[in-house]
Amino acid sequence: MTEEFHRIRRLPPYVFAVVNKAKAAARAEGADIIDLGMGNPDSPTPPHIVAKLVEAVQDPRTHRYSVSRGITGLRRALAGYYDRRFGVKLDPETEVIATLGSKEGLANLAAAITSPGDTIMVPNPSYPIHQFGFIIAGAGVRSIPGTPDDEMLRAIDRAVRHSVPKPTALIVNFPSNPTAELASLDFYKELVALARRHEFFILSDLAYAELYFEGEPPPSVLQVEGARDVTVEFTSMSKTYSMPGWRMGFAAGNQRLVTALARMKSYLDYGAFTPIQVAATAALNGPQDCVDAARTLYRERRDVVIPGLEAAGWKVPSPRGSMFAWAPIPERYAHMGSLDFSTLLLEKARVAVAPGIGFGEYGDGHVRIALVENTQRLRQAVRNIRTFLASDGNHSSASPEAPTPQVSA
Template identity: 35%
Template sequence: MPSLSQRLGKLAPYPFVEISRIIAEKRAAGADVVTFGIGDPDIPTPQPVIDRLLTASQDPPNHRYPETDGLPEMRRAIAHWYKQRFDVDLNPDTEVLPLIGAKEGIGHAAFCFLDPGDVALVPDPAYPVYAVGTMFAGAESYVMPLHQRNGWLPDLDAIPEDVARQAKVMWLNYPNNPTSAVASQEDLESALRYCREHDIAMLHDAAYSEVGYDGYRAGSMMQIDGAKEVGLEFHSLSKTYNMTGWRMGMAVGNADMIKALFQIKANLDSGVPQAIQEMSMEALTGPQDCIEDNIGTYQWRRDRVLRALTRMGLNVETPRASLYIWAPVPEGFTSADFAARLLEEIDIVVTPGSSYGQYGEGYIRLSLTTPDERVETGCQRLESWTIPAPRA
């Protein structure tokens, strides 16, 4: 067999691939598994959006290669949504780029800004793709630890000056995955100021901005004066409109940075299928009722899972946003050990915090994207389970 690249040896198994494998294995053995693992909305895509796709799929021009920069109408729809939601003005021709899901753009962004030997400032715990993209580009990640005592925000003053001089990129993600933390506009403004002072590209993953509870609504980095000087914001239709399977996202912000991402994409992919773009326009410009409906569903699930975890004796913060609950594991357990015991003893799947980096150790993440009746079944199991002693 031909030899494989060294970068493959640096890749840990992608956590959600492993979770899917474990679930399939347990179910094949006859187990009734309840999964709080992957953040994949179970709520269907809104019917008007599906209807637009069905119509668009019959249009022969949509059967051909799309353009990398998307249909002009698609870029205008993204700009329209940002204006309606955040009162942010974007030039659809130069400051907007459709993506094959936000994950694709996040992964490709490293190739725009990083050369071998460069440094990316990456939060930990975090969505794994920030660090993986950095590694693929031959650059190094400098970890910005996130701690509960800091509200799961990075301590920028703790970054050594020599690291700041080498850094070309800073990744942030609020509302946050996996911790569910939120950042104020002042927090984002401080990060932007830091990036401007050190000539660093600010890359903000805002995929969860439309899932907020108890009246909370996240802002956009693009609302801050000067954001377009150094920043891109990545967004997605996946969580907002239950469209994870359709793969539609966007990057917005600095025109030169958008152009750079376009150049990378033009050489590595062929753009978003046009029928998918048409359904996405419907989602962005049509009725937005589904967002509040989604929030109502997720808030019920959030409250039910919090009640179950509290009855177990876990001291859990109530999240204001995102699709996740970030819960500390009992004393004496690692996150992987506790997740394994939940799976072995009561057929409950959660994600170990260590899957998101070294500073995720000591926590588990529970996703709220499981149907209500399965959430109830899982919570009843959790409430009736006696936490065992840690293994020696």
């Protein structure tokens, strides 16, 4: 009875635990660690959303079981958001379902539509649930490039033609976690045409749709004509409204996929606590100046970190969206890999970042920096890194090796 359970064997050790352990040890010794590792919004949820939660929770009728698909008003509110933002009209009864965050929705959809041995196409690097939701469900994963361009389209075409069995679905995530890449509507048009031609589903993670800093707002795949034939899209309240702990998200689009997810969820949960759903409805239907403020806040933070790191000698591409910077490891530390470099940065600069290896093997040349501290703390982080880079000589790897992992938000 000592053999590990089958599905657990398919999950690698949690590499971010190495950084977390070092971070906890440093804090226990009194060190001031600036944590830019987890994508955990630090801003409070807007007051009008909290007020609606408080109001709803006073009604004892809301204390009973809710609805796993989401209350009617919430599904209508999400459909209203898609109409306003993307010009996409959804049927809230058949094409929208509420989820316990987009992560739960993706995992349960994977369980609903996956047979053992199926092949799923996933960008590498990518947010861990994109591949591990399907791995848990018994699928195999075929990695493809994560940049929304012709190379990615060609890789998808090759994967479909040369994989056995033929892939059943493709994950896309733009703006991307971790790379901050944005996709154009023209790219989505090519992608939908490819999916319709080869008969695979597109599962789009649009959690960062409202965090963009220049140019046109990021589009939805569902804006493309015919996309609903092959696409379901996941959105989340977590980043847009600073509601990460509320665990409220959605899936919308292809009726067959939404129905499959609804059936799976009907066996597993009764939906989010009703007052949370009521408050989420108020967020979607109410004033959106809080969304503009969040966008401005992350832009200001980006504009502190990126120029500051460049002045320190670490050139990092400036993200056009998301709440992350995808930072190539400085050349003199590139041999270390992302886990050892992250550990060194924690030790020497007192700054925690996410090792890129946690998002897939092709992320190992980068670390992910989350813009989740105020500008004063971010400036301190930049000063610490500048001092470290200026004074540090060549270092070899000092942290323990770890297998390819998954990481948190």
